[in-house]
Amino acid sequence: MxxxxxxxxxxxxxxxxxxxxxxxxxxxxxxxxxxxRVIVIYKDLLPVAVxxxxxxxxxxxxxxxxxxxxKPHEPNGLILYIEKMVSIGWNRExxxxxxxxxxxxxxxxxxxxxxxxxxxxxxxxxxxRRMNYV
Numbered sequence: 463m464x465x466x467x468x469x470x471x472x473x474x475x476x477x478x479x480x481x482x483x484x485x486x487x488x489x490x491x492x493x494x495x496x497x498x499r500v501i502v503i504y505k506d507l508l509p510v511a512v513x514x515x516x517x518x519x520x521x522x523x524x525x526x527x528x529x530x531x532x533k534p535h536e537p538n539g540l541i542l543y544i545e546k547m548v549s550i551g552w553n554r555e556x557x558x559x560x561x562x563x564x565x566x567x568x569x570x571x572x573x574x575x576x577x578x579x580x581x582x583x584x585x586x587x588x589x590x591r592r593m594n595y596v
Contacts, residue, residue, distance in 0.1 A: 463502055463509075465491040471502065471509040472548045486530035490514075493532040498567065503549070503559050511549035511556050517568055518543055521575050537568065544576035 463471070468491050473479065479487055494500045494514045503511035516524050516535035521543040527533050542564065549556060564571075572591055577584040 463495075463500075465495060468495065468500060468502065468512060472512050472546075475509070475512070475548045475550050477548045483530060486528075490530040490532050497535070499535065501560060501563050503556050503563075505555075510551070511547070511560065513544060513549075513560060514546040515564070516543045516545055517541065517571060525577065538570060540570065540572045542568070542571045542574040544574060547576065 465488050469479070469487055491500065491514075499515055501511075501513045501515070502509050503513075516533065517539035518524060518536050518541050519539045521541050524533060524535075524543045524545060574589045574591065576587050578587050
């Protein structure tokens, strides 16, 4: 997908952009696509989730940056920081699909961190990766 298609899919899932956010959002998504840091999950050929992410050893700089500011990441980092997640629901099937795709690209991470938005303030969520060995 190109940046316009990604932003359109995010909009179709409920994300709204103010006029002043359109260009910064476009450049952010462009950079993230070029850096292979956007995952789109499909169901029945329609996008149901768009996730942007970074790998790091300290997620604080990613948390503190502006909403549409692009920041390079450390591909060998042990922390998966989910920068943006827009989805139509977040069920087990979508989560497993995301986990599979991210593990294929970056098999070395140990934990995932994101901040879940709420009207009363963000909430940090930390998930430890479970390695399934045969």
